[in-house]
Amino acid sequence: MFENIGEIILLFWRTMLALPLAWRQRQKVFEQFFEIGNASLLMVCVLSFFIGAVIALQTGPVLVERSLSSAVGGVVGISIAKELAPVMMAILIAGRIGSAMAAEIGSMRVYQEIDALRTMNIDPIHYLVLPRMVAIAVALPMLVVFAILVGWFGGAVVADLNNHISIPIQAFFSDLRNVVQLKDVANGVFKSFCFALIIGAVSCHQGLATIGGPRGIGRSVTKAVVNSIVIIVIFDYVLTRILLK
Amino acid sequence: MNDATNNHSGVGLQVSHLRKSFNGEEVLRGIDFEVQPGEIFVIMGPSGSGKSVLLKHLIGLESPDEGEILINGESIQSPEIAGKYRMALVFQSGALLNSLTVGENVGLYLSEHRLKPPEEITRVVEEKLEAVGLKDTADKMPNELSGGMKKRVAIARALVIEPQLILYDEPTSELDPLSAAVIGREIVKLKQRIHVTSLVVSHDRDLAFGIADRIAVISEGRILTIGTPEEVKQFNDPALQKFLHADFQHESP
Ligand SMILES: Nc1ncnc2c1ncn2[C@@H]1O[C@H](COP(=O)(O)OP(=O)(O)OP(=O)(O)O)[C@@H](O)[C@H]1O
Ligand SMILES: [Mg+2]
Numbered sequence: 001m002f003e004n005i006g007e008i009i010l011l012f013w014r015t016m017l018a019l020p021l022a023w024r025q026r027q028k029v030f031e032q033f034f035e036i037g038n039a040s041l042l043m044v045c046v047l048s049f050f051i052g053a054v055i056a057l058q059t060g061p062v063l064v065e066r067s068l069s070s071a072v073g074g075v076v077g078i079s080i081a082k083e084l085a086p087v088m089m090a091i092l093i094a095g096r097i098g099s100a101m102a103a104e105i106g107s108m109r110v111y112q113e114i115d116a117l118r119t120m121n122i123d124p125i126h127y128l129v130l131p132r133m134v135a136i137a138v139a140l141p142m143l144v145v146f147a148i149l150v151g152w153f154g155g156a157v158v159a160d161l162n163n164h165i166s167i168p169i170q171a172f173f174s175d176l177r178n179v180v181q182l183k184d185v186a187n188g189v190f191k192s193f194c195f196a197l198i199i200g201a202v203s204c205h206q207g208l209a210t211i212g213g214p215r216g217i218g219r220s221v222t223k224a225v226v227n228s229i230v231i232i233v234i235f236d237y238v239l240t241r242i243l244l245k
Numbered sequence: 246m247n248d249a250t251n252n253h254s255g256v257g258l259q260v261s262h263l264r265k266s267f268n269g270e271e272v273l274r275g276i277d278f279e280v281q282p283g284e285i286f287v288i289m290g291p292s293g294s295g296k297s298v299l300l301k302h303l304i305g306l307e308s309p310d311e312g313e314i315l316i317n318g319e320s321i322q323s324p325e326i327a328g329k330y331r332m333a334l335v336f337q338s339g340a341l342l343n344s345l346t347v348g349e350n351v352g353l354y355l356s357e358h359r360l361k362p363p364e365e366i367t368r369v370v371e372e373k374l375e376a377v378g379l380k381d382t383a384d385k386m387p388n389e390l391s392g393g394m395k396k397r398v399a400i401a402r403a404l405v406i407e408p409q410l411i412l413y414d415e416p417t418s419e420l421d422p423l424s425a426a427v428i429g430r431e432i433v434k435l436k437q438r439i440h441v442t443s444l445v446v447s448h449d450r451d452l453a454f455g456i457a458d459r460i461a462v463i464s465e466g467r468i469l470t471i472g473t474p475e476e477v478k479q480f481n482d483p484a485l486q487k488f489l490h491a492d493f494q495h496e497s498p
Contacts, residue, residue, distance in 0.1 A: 108342070115306050116340040120354045120406065121327055127357065 004205065011129065011208070012201040018123075018130050025131045032135035040096050040143065047092060048147035051084050052076060052154030060158070060165035072165065073172040074179030076155035081180055085147040086188045087236055090195035093140055094228040098203035101132050102224035105207025106217040114208070124208065133200040140196035141189045148185060152176065191239050195232050202228045255282040255442030256317045256330050256409045258303070263312035265298060272298050274466035276312070283440040285432065287453040290463035291488060296446040297337055299463070300412045303444065304334045316410065330410065333403035337414040337446075339395035341387040341402070347374070348383030351402045373401040378427055392419040400428065404435070411435070413445045417452050425449060429456050450489065454478075462488070 022029060059075050105128055108114050114124050152173075159167040167175075206224035210216045263276040272295045280286045290296055301307040303314060305321055314321040316330055341350045349356070351373055352366040361369065370383055377397040387395060396419055403411055413432070417425035429452050435441055447453050453460055454474045462469040462477065462485055470480045478489070 104344075111343070112336055112338055112340040113342050115301075116334075116336060116342070118306060119304050119332070119334045120357070122353070122357050 004209070007209070008201050008205045011125070011205045012197065014125050015129050015133050015201070015204075018126050019134075021126050022130060022134050025126065025134075028127075028131035029134045032131050033139050036093070036097050036135060036139040037143075039100070040093060041146075043092060043096065044089060044143050044147050045150055047088060048080075048085060048151040049154035051088055052080055052151035052156075053158040055079055055084065055151075056155035056158040056165065057162060060162060060167070064165055064167075069165070069167055070171075070175050071179075072159055072167055073156075073175030073177075076159070076172075077152060077176035077180040078184060080151040080155065081148050081185045081188045082191075083188070083236075083240075085144050085151055086192040086195060087232065089140065089144050089147050090192060090199065090232050091229055093136070093143070093196070094199045094203075094225050094232065097136060098199045098224050098228050099221045101200070101203040102207040102210075102220045103217055105129075105204055106210035106220040107214075109208060109210045110213060110217060129200075129204045129208075132204055133197065136200045137193060137196045140199070141193045144189055144192040145185070148188065187243050190243070191236065194235060194239060198231050198235060199228045202231060254409065254440050255284070255436075257282045258410060258442060258444070259313075259315040259318075260303070261313050261315075263299070263302060263314065264310050265295075265302065265307065266310055272466055273302075273309075276463070276466070276468055278461055278468060278471055280442055280444060281458075282442055283436060284458045285436055285443045285445065285456050287445045287447060287457035287460045288463055289447060289450075289453055289460060289488070290469075292448075294463050295466045296463060297414055300334060300414050300444070300446060303410075303412055304332055306334075331406050331408045332410045332412070333406045333408040334412045335396070335399045335403045335414060335416055337418070339387075339392075339399040341395055341398055343387050345387075346383065347379075347385050347387065347390070347398050350387065350398060351383070351405055353402065354406050369405060370401075373404045374398070376404065376431060377401045378424065393421070393424060396420065397424070397428070400431070407439065408441060410442045410444070413443065413447070415447055415449075416445065417447065417449045422451075425452060428452075432456055464488075 056072065056076050060072050063069060063071050063075065108128070117124055117127060156169045156172040159165045159172045160169050203224040206220045206227070210220040258280040260279070261277050263273050264271065265273040276299060288296055288299070298307065302309055305327070308322070316326060319326055342353070345353065348367070348370045352370045355361045355366045355369065374380060374382060377400050379394060379397055379401065382390070382394070387398070390398065396416065400416060416428050416432070420428060432443055432445065433456050436443055445456070457474050459471060459473055460477045461471040464484065469482060469485055470477060472480065
């Protein structure tokens, strides 16, 4: 899976060079952006609510038992903002949007639509890759902000309702506010921005590299998702290490 | 706007010693020919003989292993060439963008390169669609069209470019004889009107002998013969004669 890293970086670089053309392609950027929102907002909501809930459920009773109940809000708040929301949402979006990008571009490749673009002097990077990259790079961080808030809320609800925890919602959030700072949220959002670029670059590259018929498209989709997720998880460690100080 | 070369005249094409292999299998085995500006040059040959691959080389979608392609004496590999001459390929499959409407497909070149204002593009699109007999289809999606209609949309999309060299890959393969005749006439009209150089790949003997200035017959990656339709008909080669005269009755088992 790493044999294509060079090509992926090259595609990414060429997309960055095309960035000044993004305004010209704004129509397509908006289309992609709304498609991403449309396709994933509900799932983001459900997923992050339950992630928050389960973290509260796992950590709450342990902390309360050791009379550290004031730490629950902070633990849930930090783990969601800095780690769980960015990574889980990136994985969700890789599965939901990365796959669609690879499938769409892959089928355009297989059915010679990309060749047709090239004969018209239309660069597939400008026309296809750039709008998708810009859209996902904007959409994913926004989704993550949303996911963080919903995740906190999920954690607060469980902390309040669960008999083994029983921390009122106000107390949960005031504990959370004592621990979580704006820079922690910014940290998570920044990570998600990097993950978005990974998903975009890997999926578009995979789409463009599709060979063979419909089966080739299927292979590309699988590879796009799996490779995105693996690279995201590796990058997550690297970024976390860099952002530690 | 790329109007430096807006002189409506066809370009000359020279192909020499063109060779190409895919996975060790030689598809083009040394192709040589020349097409004069404004000529209609038809390439015939059996299925799998490398005609589509040849066209892809001519428009720069494939690069040759050996040999050279010159447009008005300049190598097609040189980077400026794309901006200098307008060329179009009508794909065998049509290759319309499935996510765009017919009208958007036809107008894509103009809208993407910002060559004309939107109202003007709509007008040009209507005009070109009408030329291929597809009035009022601009708002349809490609998957609502038949194979032959898609092909005609692809031709309209190529016409919009106002090319100086237009390559048709089997323009009539999915059309009934009547529509095929319309396309044939359109190819000739286009040549007369804007003096475009046309390269037509076709199995359609009526079309080939009806419109061609010259015909090349290609077989197994080599050119068998080149000449005017009369010369090709006279050319004494059993394989060629069999290809030209094959029909259901006379085919021996
Ligand atoms: N991208 C490719 N990779 C591998 N082989 C290819 C590729 N493109 C074409 N070929 C091979 O080249 C040969 C010629 O193909 P081509 O499409 O040019 O035939 P053709 O003359 O256009 O036939 P038809 O009349 O059926 O369209 C075929 O054997 C095909 O398998
Ligand atoms: Mg062919």
